[in-house]
Amino acid sequence: MIQLYGLRMSNYYSLVKALLVEKEVDFEEVKAPPTQEEDNLVRTPMGKMPSIGVDGGYMSESLAIASYLDRVQPEPALLPGDAFAAGKVVELACHLKLDVELVARRCLPEAFFGGKVSDETKESTRADLAKGMKALDRIFVGDPYAAGEELTLADFYTFYTFGLSGGIVQKIFGEDILEGHPKIQGVMARMAEHPSVARVEAEKAS
Ligand SMILES: N[C@@H](CCC(=O)N[C@@H](CS)C(=O)NCC(=O)O)C(=O)O
Known part of the structure; x- marks a missing residue:
């Protein structure tokens, strides 16, 4: 086990x-x-x-x-059998992790832990997030899943990236990070109801 x-x-x-x-x-x-x-x-x-x-x-x-x-x-399988397609899923996961989640995370101490981050940090976060979201827009398929027709690892990264980043951006900037990103919104809604994710989220409260 x-x-x-x-x-x-x-x-x-x-x-x-x-x-x-x-x-x-x-x-x-x-x-x-x-x-x-x-x-x-x-x-x-x-x-x-x-x-x-x-x-x-x-x-x-x-x-x-x-x-x-x-x-x-x-x-x-959460990575496609085709080698190139599998690489593309990991590419998407990397951009979600590194160019959105990790960027938004800079403001985590102030958003949720009573800390303070500097105005410079907030500004660089905002600028880098905009860049990260533009990058995602280029490669995020979202029709119906993050990387295309099949559920993959990228759908899980999408859900858990924006679960945190969305909350941080709302708290710090008073904005919806997914406004203008309907394909990502669609994947978020789908994944919130996906059984494994729904179970994990429900068990957080227990
Ligand atoms: N790159 C790591 C990130 C893990 C991560 O950032 N974990 C956070 C909690 S969500 C953590 O342990 N933070 C405490 C710390 O950075 O010391 C992964 O993909 O697993």
């Missing part, structure tokens, strides 16, 4: 949990906050969540975990 370490409040923890549920892999949740303590760093070298434990070995980084899961439990 796989151990999933982290906290349910984390969007990346939730993403990996949704993948485990989607693939019907046996797992148990182990509460593990992000710390720089040695026991946590052994599992996840930057101290972040989530990480997984597999037969005494550990793995961090959601994309690495997702690619591992797709190999050990190929069905349902």
